[in-house]
Amino acid sequence: MLQPAAAKVAAPAASDVAANARLLELSAELRCLVCQNESLASSRAPLAEDLRREVRERIAAGDSNPQIISHLTDRYGDFVTYRPPFKARTLLLWLLPPLLLLIGLFLLLRQIRRRKSTPSEVDPAQLAALRKEFDGTSNTQ
Known part of the structure; x- marks a missing residue:
C-alpha cells in the first residue's frame, strides 16, 4: 500500500513577504471598480483580480506606492482611490x-434661539382670571 507523501510548504522569500505586504496595503487603499464599495483586497470580481495582478507586477518592477496609485488613477480615474486628491475636480467632494x-x-x-426668545401668547382674559384667583387665595389665608 502506498503512503501519501507529506506535503512541504516552501518558505516565502523575504522580498515576497515585503511585496505581499505592499500588495495588501495598496489593495486596501484602492477601490474595486465593479463592486465600488469594496476594497480591491476584499473583492472577488475578475477586474479586481486583474488589478491586483497589475499592482503585483508594478511592485515587482520596483515602482513605489505613489507611482502605482498614480498609474492606476491615470488609467481609471480618481474613483479608484478611497482618498481622492484635493484638486479642482474633487473640490465639491471635499468641501x-x-x-x-x-x-x-x-x-x-437658529431654531433653538427662536424657541427661547419667542414669548408664549397669553390671553388677557385668562391672565386676569388667574390674577383674581391668585389674589383671592392670598387674601383668604
Missing part, C-alpha cells in the same frame, strides 16, 4: 460635507 455640517449647525442654533 460639501463640512459645508453641510456648518449649515445644519447654524439652522439648529
